[in-house]
Amino acid sequence: MNAVHQLLPLLGGGLLPTEIPSPSQSVWYLGPFPLRAYALAIMAGIVAALWLTRRRWAERGGDPDTVLEIAFWAVPFGIVGGRIYHVVSSPAAYFGPDGDPMKAFAIWEGGLGIWGAIALGGVGAWIGARRQGVRFAVFADAVAPGLLVAQAIGRLGNWFNQELFGGPTDLPWGLRIDPAGPSFPDGYPPETLFHPTFLYEMLWNLAAAALIIWLDRRYRMGHGRVFWLYVLTYTVGRLWIEMLRIDPAEQVLGLRLNVWTSIVVGLGALVAFVLVGRRHPGRETTPQLRAPADQEADVPDPH
Incomplete structure (x- = not known):
């Protein structure tokens, strides 16, 4: 431990930056129209997720355009x-x-909870999958790594908004928050640096996405197991990152609500991953259940 403390000043002295600055601007104007960094990050994450999911869906034998429909x-x-x-x-x-x-x-000002996004987004994906006649579990497996990539890119919006950072730190990668801005917490000196939890989650999500893609290709998982692995890896990372954050949040039994959500959802994902693996150790042979709804309407009645 003493060696670590002796090494940190050397890192800060040249090998690593002594702090991470926050962007001074999060909104730009194209004439009267505002371009907000948070919205741009969310959109970029969606585009990246669609690109990756289309590739993975094609690898599973599906039509890439089906991903856009869903x-x-x-x-x-x-x-x-x-x-x-x-x-x-x-x-x-x-x-x-x-x-x-x-x-x-005012969504453009920031604030999207991943748990609600996955839950209600899953409902939308189920509707889209039903309309396209595809197996929902296959689509969930295809989209899982893309969700992590989208979440990683979306965290850049928190950086631009100077929000959702962690407690004070003296590490070389401490995050500088504008002390005159609305996000700077009360009770801290203006020179305080904070844990860049946006960066921690970005790196964790990208590493988890790469791991899941590798495991999926190595073991050819299916029937929703890739999706449950995504939930498990994300919640493990979110658990420790959430405990670093100091922004206001609902508390339950002394812990942040998102900490409890990570624990409960993560354990549920672990159970689902194991049970599905025992029942369906392989991968589906086809992503389709039937023809899409719009094509079924064009099929003539044989009677």
């Missing part, structure tokens, strides 16, 4: 679900003494 339902459902979870889990800013209920609709 995303038409999944993406808006996911955005709405993510916002609902965020508002419910952090209600003070909207319904507290100084809150503004109308800001609950």
Whole structure:
């Protein structure tokens, strides 16, 4: 431990930066139209997830265009679900003494809860999969690594907004937050640096995505096991990262709500991964259950 403390000043002296600066601007204007970094990060994450999912869906024998048809339902459902979870889990800013209920609709200002996004986005994906006549479990397996990539890119929006950072740190990669800005927490000196939890989650998600892709190709998992592995790896990372954060959040039995959610959802994912693996150790032979709904309407009745 003493060796680590002796090494840190050397790292800060030249090999590594002594801090991570926060962007001074998160909104740009194209004439009267605002371009917000948070929205751009979310959009870039969606595009990356679609690109990766199309490739994985084709590897499983599906039509890549089917992914776009399903995303038409999944993406808006996911955005709405993510916002609902965020508002419910952090209600003070909207319904507290100084809150503004109308800001609950201001998604562009930041605030999407991944748990709500996955839950309601899954409902949208199920609807889209039903309409396209594909196996929902196969699609869930195909999209899983893309979700991690999308979440990683989306965390850049938190960096631009200077939000959702961790507690104070003296590590060389401490995050600088504008002390005159609205996000700087009370009770800390202006020169305080904070844990860049956005960066921790970015790196964790990208590493988890790479691991899942490798494991899927190595063991040819199917029947939803890749998706449950995604949930498990994400919740493990979110658990320790969430415990570093100091932004206001609902507390349950002394812990942040998202910590409990990570524990419960992660354990559920582990159980599902094991049980599905015992029942279905291989991968599906086809992603299709039937023809898409719009094609079924064109098939003549043989009677």
